[in-house]
Amino acid sequence: MSALSGDEPGEPGVLTDSWDFDEDWLSDGPKLIVPVPAGSHVDASLVRRVIEGCRTAGADGVLVLTDGPGGPGASGRTRRTVAPGRAVAAVAGIGSPALLASCDRQGAVLFSGPGSALVAGTPRFLRGAVPEGVDGGRARFARYARTVAHRWPGLRSLARSLPPRHLAWSRSRDVPAGTGAARQLELMRGLTAGSVDAPDFARGWQAARRTSQDNGERLREPLLTAFGQVFSLLEDYSVDLDLKDADDLTDQELADAVREIAEYTEGF
Structure with a gap:
């Protein structure tokens, strides 16, 4: 056990005696x-x-x-x-x-x-x-x-x-199943196909984005720009009707914009 094991009040419990992480x-x-x-x-x-x-x-x-x-x-x-x-x-x-x-x-x-x-x-x-x-x-x-x-x-x-754990993906076909990015792609396809409604898309896409960040997943162009555009769209969309401003995107406008991003993204 290191001297900084956290047994004493205030100890961080993170270091060895030689200044390495425990x-x-x-x-x-x-x-x-x-x-x-x-x-x-x-x-x-x-x-x-x-x-x-x-x-x-x-x-x-x-x-x-x-x-x-x-x-x-x-x-x-x-x-x-x-x-x-x-x-x-x-x-x-x-x-x-x-x-x-x-x-x-x-x-x-x-x-x-x-x-x-x-x-x-x-x-x-x-x-x-x-x-x-x-x-x-x-x-x-x-x-x-x-x-x-x-x-x-x-x-x-x-x-x-300490190398990167994942390759940086540039095309949707390169994204492995089970990743946060794969879930984001699945939701985008569901929204444009009509099998996922806009509020569920917004909540699910942001949750998948957090999963992707926590996993350390990386994107390259053109997928990087496409995901950035979707994130910007969601900043102008409100799931809560009581908080929706007059200039916020409607459900249909969000779906149309995501469809356009997918159509114009090479390799989507």
Whole structure:
């Protein structure tokens, strides 16, 4: 058991003594890891990741761990909790190693050294902390690692150890059954065929989109644009008749617009 096992009040239970994520903590959920670019210190972008992760996970505090005067090891760490709204001012600029964790232990950002950080957490935490998605974040980091290889050559090895889990799909025929994206396609076809009504489509498509994001699924053109257009349509459509504005799309207008997107998307 690590020294940060969570047995004491306020402990995040996420780290080993050597500043690695604890395997027991990672397996509880389970939690996924996404490498992200970083500078030489904890900057505002890293802090915002944990803030957004706290927001989507429902946590009301950020636990900050750094090495204290005692040096490396759990006994030498300093701990403090800050409100998410004050985290950027309170934390940005600190050096490595440092851990920024949601107070409910759903997720954390681990900054072990210049060039990169690791974001780990539950799907709810990662939805805010890594809005580009697990696979999107991993693919982005691989490109970044190649770009900065002259400065931080070790990042390419890190990128290879955490590759995207899915290919990026560009055509509907490429999307595997059982994925969130497959459900989105199924609903679009059902709406245009008349077997799914507009309110059920709107609710189901947004739920499938969240599933796709949680799974880390990725899209490429032209499917990426098509799904983005449907998402924009749903922002102008209300399921609740009491909340519908005069300029909101009607059920028929939504169905017609989705049909047009499908017809003009190559490979749909």
